[in-house]
Amino acid sequence: MGIEKREVPFVVVKRLPRYYRYLGELLRQGITRISSGELSSKMGVTASQIRQDFNCFGGFGQQGYGYNVEKLHQEIAKILGLTHGYKTIIIGAGHLGHALANHTNFAKRGFELVGIFDKNPEVIGTEINSLSVMAMEELEDFCSSNRVDIAILALPKKAIVEVVPRLVAAGIKGLWNFSYTDLAVPDDVAVENVHLSDGLMTLSYKLTEKQKNGD
């Protein structure tokens, strides 16, 4: 892919979703240009880090003119793959699956939620976000006829073992894993593990620091 290919360090990649959200916010406010200094104070990141980060994928700033918000937003969307319109399914229609279907703004981030699956007969057929929950037996057929890219794993650890191989065999290329367990998948399958409690621990740190400083 010659010129398309750029080397973006993973620490920078980890910051891209946040930049993407902020730039989207600016666009909604009708702001078309912003300096690294202004962006810096809004985001609590140093201006020099912002400049370095944006240089990783071509800059988009002009000395003295700031950044073109829309171009930058589009470029980050492209790097993050949000422009692909990845098709997504949720496995597990329990409280977590339900919450994810309702709360995560899939469409806004370029993901298309096309199906929700569960093995519980009481849940199958119920509607979540105008999608009817499907039975696990329908998984393979659905994935192949809909060319699904991403599966969100919102089911317990012990259920994972048999589901993941089926997803991989069905051609799923990305797993967003809420099951708190390591997944063994082939090299061409991407995995992102979610550890919700990490955020709670970070909060605990901040709280503890504030209380120390308040002493």
Added chain:
Amino acid sequence: MGIEKREVPFVVVKRLPRYYRYLGELLRQGITRISSGELSSKMGVTASQIRQDFNCFGGFGQQGYGYNVEKLHQEIAKILGLTHGYKTIIIGAGHLGHALANHTNFAKRGFELVGIFDKNPEVIGTEINSLSVMAMEELEDFCSSNRVDIAILALPKKAIVEVVPRLVAAGIKGLWNFSYTDLAVPDDVAVENVHLSDGLMTLSYKLTEKQKNGD
């Protein structure tokens, strides 16, 4: 607090929950010592970064002997404030609140979930994890008699505006915020905002890179 106080850079702090989880895993496997090299290959972080990070809070390694897993685990717990046993409540007993009450392993991370609140009469009085959902009217009395430290905000954006000031007035010092909106709170209140879709965007990046490399 003189000698207790150490300067740990926030980038290091952000990595502590992950170290804490890995070290806990090693303890459960009965491993008492580990070298930075071994830890490095398990965690996908360079050995020199691990050494630098651990030096921020006193080291705990001995040249050639590796790290004492239990001591390190305890020290990180202390820095993260997990040894305080912070009392925690969840505001919002919808799908997200329900999922958080069930999935996040509060006790294991040192947090005590003491109450769940909702304003929906149909939900009030139902049981989640042997806690009976309370009415929002009970919030202030409950917080003051139970000395609650942390509130988890699992409710919609629009409901946040009136709830946060009540929590702050009731003495809550930490907010774990799932509402996708910025909170205005006094300086002595710590906030950690959760942006679930950041993980999905990171997955999308990985997936896109793998597909490029597979071309």
